[in-house]
Amino acid sequence: MATGVIMELQRNSTNWAKVVEDIVRLEKKIFPKHESLAKSFDEELKKKNCGLLYSELDGEVAGYVMYSWPSSLYASITKLAVKENYRRQGHGEVLLKAAIQKCRIRNVHRISLHVDPSRTPATNLYKKLGFQVDDLIQGYYSPDRNAYRMYLDFDTD
Numbered sequence: 649m650a651t652g653v654i655m656e657l658q659r660n661s662t663n664w665a666k667v668v669e670d671i672v673r674l675e676k677k678i679f680p681k682h683e684s685l686a687k688s689f690d691e692e693l694k695k696k697n698c699g700l701l702y703s704e705l706d707g708e709v710a711g712y713v714m715y716s717w718p719s720s721l722y723a724s725i726t727k728l729a730v731k732e733n734y735r736r737q738g739h740g741e742v743l744l745k746a747a748i749q750k751c752r753i754r755n756v757h758r759i760s761l762h763v764d765p766s767r768t769p770a771t772n773l774y775k776k777l778g779f780q781v782d783d784l785i786q787g788y789y790s791p792d793r794n795a796y797r798m799y800l801d802f803d804t805d
Contacts, residue, residue, distance in 0.1 A: 657700040670709035710734040713743040723751040725761040762795040
């Protein structure tokens with residue numbers, strides 16, 4: 649099971665450059681070039697309604713989740729990645745739960761995300777935590793790669 653420490657990346661933290669460097673390296677390894685935020689990562693993090701949580705293990709970033717809340721009612725998980733040697737140990741689940749909690753604190757009504765249907769472990773994790781498939785978006789990632797649009801609604805009572 650995951651034993652890393654979940655931390656929120658803060659702009660003024662002393663380890664900002666190292667953490668961003670580790671995450672950019674991870675982005676480049678995991679995501680195809682046109683899906684990677686590696687070149688624009690710093691700009692993404694400067695956005696007003698954006699947050700990033702990461703798991704640190706043995707002094708390195710084991711995984712991270714980026715989320716945003718474009719409105720007071722809605723949030724989006726924009727990235728979730730775990731280093732290959734830390735997969736299937738619970739890191740993704742711990743990160744996703746932490747991001748969901750951050751969104752709940754903001755009283756959003758819905759969190760959405762997109763995932764490639766061929767990424768079965770990711771899709772299963774999202775379903776395990778209550779996300780439901782809303783639609784299959786044809787050509788979302790590229791002309792021959794689709795995405796499930798998934799969502800998690802919170803009770804508003």
